[in-house]
Amino acid sequence: MSASQNSDADALIKSQDPKHPANLICSLCRQFYTFGWVTGTGGGVSIRHEDHIFLAPSGVEKELMQPDNIFVMDWASKEYIRRPLVGLVDSGKKAFLSSSHSAARVAHYRTPVG
Numbered sequence: 001m002s003a004s005q006n007s008d009a010d011a012l013i014k015s016q017d018p019k020h021p022a023n024l025i026c027s028l029c030r031q032f033y034t035f036g037w038v039t040g041t042g043g044g045v046s047i048r049h050e051d052h053i054f055l056a057p058s059g060v061e062k063e064l065m066q067p068d069n070i071f072v073m074d075w076a077s078k079e080y081i082r083r084p085l086v087g088l089v090d091s092g093k094k095a096f097l098s099s100s101h102s103a104a105r106v107a108h109y110r111t112p113v114g
Contacts, residue, residue: 009082021047021054022067029062
């Protein structure tokens with residue numbers, strides 16, 4: 001990925017709006033952790049917004065997650081268009097792999113509501 005492409009992809013997760021998917025995922029994960037609904041690195045969270053799916057990484061402590069940690073997938077192609085460049089360290093290992101549950105989470109968005 002070129003510097004220009006990376007900059008464009010990073011623009012997908014940069015927003016001051018607390019309801020922006022990248023910010024909302026981080027906020028929700030902190031709340032879920034505080035409530036005891038997920039363990040430190042357990043639980044998968046994603047949000048579909050327009051033509052993108054924003055996904056929390058696996059293996060990242062939910063209470064420490066930041067928008068820079070978020071993956072973004074193109075809805076139509078199911079290709080990752082943004083991957084984090086750096087990861088949080090969890091138990092001495094790099095913690096950025098897209099969740100093994102990504103395919104299942106993406107399939108959920110195909111199910112019509114109603």
